[in-house]
Amino acid sequence: MDEKLLELVDVSKKFDITEALKDINLYIRRNEFVTLLGPSGCGKTTILRIIGGFEQPTTGKVLFEGQDITSLPPYKRKVNTVFQRYALFPHMDVFENIAFGLNIKKIPNDEIEKKVKKMLELVNLSGYEERTIDSLSGGQQQRVAIARALVNEPDVLLLDEPLAALDLKLRKGMQIELKNMQQSLGITFVYVTHDQEEALTMSDTVVVMNDGVIQQIGSPEDIYNEPRNVFVADFIGESNILDGIMIKDYLVEFGGQKFNCVDKGFGENRPVDVVIRPEDVKIVGEEDGMLTGRVKSVIFKGVHYEMLVESQDYTWMIHSTLMEPVGKMIGLNILPDDIHIMAKGRRSHE
Amino acid sequence: MNRKSIIAYPYVIWMVLFIVVPILLVFYYGFTVDTGAGAKFSLENFRRFFEPVYLMVLLRSFALAALSTFICLLLGYPLAMILASKDFERKNIMLLLLIVPMWMNFLLRTYAWLTLLEKKGIINSLLSALNLPTINIIYTTKAVVLGMVYNFLPFMVLPIYTVLSKIDKSVIEAAQDLGANSLTTFKKVIFPLSLPGVISGITMVFMPAVTTFVISRLLGGGHYKLIGNLIEQQFLSVYDWNFGSAISIIMMIVILISMGILSKYEEVREGGGLL
Structure with missing residues (x-):
């Protein structure tokens, strides 16, 4: 599990004058489910395209099992991609689409047939061999695209927002199916999404990106519970972000009150950002x-109520299963564990 | 009857006057012979066409048109690919260069080749000035094919270009991703997806090429007879309207059949064409 399968070393990418990626250093272990998460335009798809071989980094290297594959064309890489809009071949039926990669490898026909059949079973599309692509629904096309990539038994599967076009219910179902497939097949997945919930549900490791820079790499729990900067805190879930002053280790002041906290090492009387989750x-x-x-x-959100509470100098967002009537004065408490302190000026760079 | 159909009347009248009536007249002349005492129903005109002399003309027309279409495809497809590629910066200038000649009169363009190719024409003057051997292709098959290719090439390039530029780039990337090199990607993905354009192109070049009489008369000289010249001759010099009409009907049938075959093939491949 500790072996580095794929590694990006000091990768940057410029399109004309815009810098899409800045000094990306990232490694992906074998059998890992890595998600690149960030708002659109943050460079996550560019990373995927560099791994796939469709873009060349302006500087830096791509290593695969320690070998430099930076200038290797896509068709020579042991990597397959599930494209955002599936990119199925419209002039071929389902079987031909899935068999495309195997045909190129000159695998005997009976073996191809066996493998395609097995793949179709895996993605729940048995019996769809002769269907044309435009007769399939979005969810079915999506499964064909996954089968077409997986049938080649790649070392790494790249997925570019594969569920973006599906409705909520189907998306939830596919998230679980994808995760199961990844675990049962033992293939490394690199998954691109802007949906933070999707990232938290499926991944072993989440890479949060903004403006072409990696903001934080960590497990979903780390990212959610210990966001490293204000951007991550704000992007992953919802947050109350306040200006505060770190009086000394384990003591912070905000909203006119002093709070015990668990952070230290900021120095004394330093301005900081205080991040508190609405449910905390x-x-x-x-x-x-x-x-x-x-x-x-007060807004009813299904599982909880979302309340905006106006205090002295900040409007709090609070998630609670109990509702308080609008206009009522209430008291607010925060536990030391739930107060996250971040140094100022680390909003996007670190 | 609603208002919409009233708007269509001018077009219906136009169609009846200039399409239906002429075709009926062609059929009338084609299926009758002039006996002096009046017209009489007869299949004589059609029987006459199946004499070897005329069949040879038909065969030659088809062979030349097919050859021209093939050359247009060979030249046009790569050109369309270059035009359709995203990185090609001077695309608009190239497209313009391709289209501008089409704004000029067809006859004028063909006459221009006449001056270029003549025994003492511009090309040969240049060649002899450079002490190079002169070329002598005017009034030969080569000149006719050259004229056809020159005149009809844009009709091959434009539909292929349109189809190629509409191909989703990610489909091509998907092919590469699945292990296809450039050649395989072209063979298995790009070319099959561009077939509707190829078929439109073939149709749009072959149809005018097989019926042309101007190119063959100007560049082929008087002695180079294609089916178009034969029909023209029947109407304008021999005054045998009946035989001319019969040949026209036969051409119509042959063209309809070949269009039918092509469009059948296109249906299978889906996508829009001109038929």
């Missing part, structure tokens, strides 16, 4: 709260 703000009676505020709005 506890609602108590007005007189019991360290902070007080007035409920401004």
Whole structure:
């Protein structure tokens, strides 16, 4: 598990004058499910295209099992891609699409037939061999695209927002199926998405990106619980981000109150960003709260209520399963564990 | 009857006057002979066409048109590919160069070749000035084919270009991703996907090439007879409208059959063409 299968070393990419990627250093282990997560235009697809061989990095190297493959054309790489809009061959039927890669490798016909059949079973499309591509639904085309890539038994499967075009329910189902496939086949997945929930659900490792720079690499839990900067905190889930002052180790002041926290090493009386998740703000009676505020709005979100609470100098977003009426004064408490301190000026670079 | 159909009336009248009536007249003349005492139904005109002299003309027309179409395809496909490639910066200038000659009169363009190719024409003057051997292709098959290719090449390039530039780039990347090198990608993906354009191109070159009489008369000299010249002759010099009409009908049938075969093939391959 610790073996580095694929590695990007100091990779940067310029399109004309715009810098799409800046000094990307990233390695992917065998059998890992890595997700590149970020807003559109952050460079995540460019990384995928560099791994696939469709773009050349302006500087830097791509290593595969330690070998430099930077200038290797796509058809020589042991990597297959599931494209964003599937890119199925419209002039071929389902069988021919899936068999395309095997045919090129000159594998005997009976073996091709066996493999394609097995793949179709895997993606729940048995019996669809002779269907034309335009007679398939979006979800089915998506499965054909996955089967077409997987049948070649690649070492790495690249997926470029493969579920973006599907409706919510289908997307949830496919997330689980993809994860299962990845585990049962033992293939390394590199998955690109802008959907933070998708990233957290499926990945072993999440790479959060913004403006062509890697913001944080870590497990979904790390990324969610210990965001390294304000961008990550804001992008992964929702956050209350306040200006605060780190008075000394384990003590921070914000909203006019001093709070115990678990962070240290910022120095004394330093301005910091304080990040608190909406579900970590506890609602108590007005007189019991360290902070007080007035409920401004309440929205029912299904599992919880989303409330905006106006305190002295900040409007809090709070998720709670209990509803408080609009206009009521309430108290707010935050546990030391739930206060995340970030140094100022680390918003995008680090 | 609603208002929409009223708007269509001018077109219906136009069609009846200039398409239906002429075709009916052609059929009338084709299936009758002039006996002096009036017209009489007869298949004589058609029987006459199957004499070897005329069949040879038909065969020659088809052979020349097929050859020209083939050369157009050989020249046009790579040109269309260059035009369709994204990195080609001077694309608009090239497209313009391709289209501008089409703005000029067809006759004028063909006459221009006459001056170029003549025994003491521009090309030969240049060649002899450079002490090179002169070429002598005017009034030969070569000149006719050259004229056809020159005149009809844009009709081959444009439909292929249109289809090629519409091919989703990610489909090509998918082929490469699955292990296909450039040649295999072309054979298995790009060419099959461009077939509707190729078929449109073939149709648009072959049809005018097989019926042309101007090119063969100007560049082939008087002695080079194609089916178009034969028909023209029947109407304008021999005044045998009946035989001319019969040949026209036969051409119509032959063209309809070949268009039918082509469009059948196109249907299988899906995509829009001109038929």
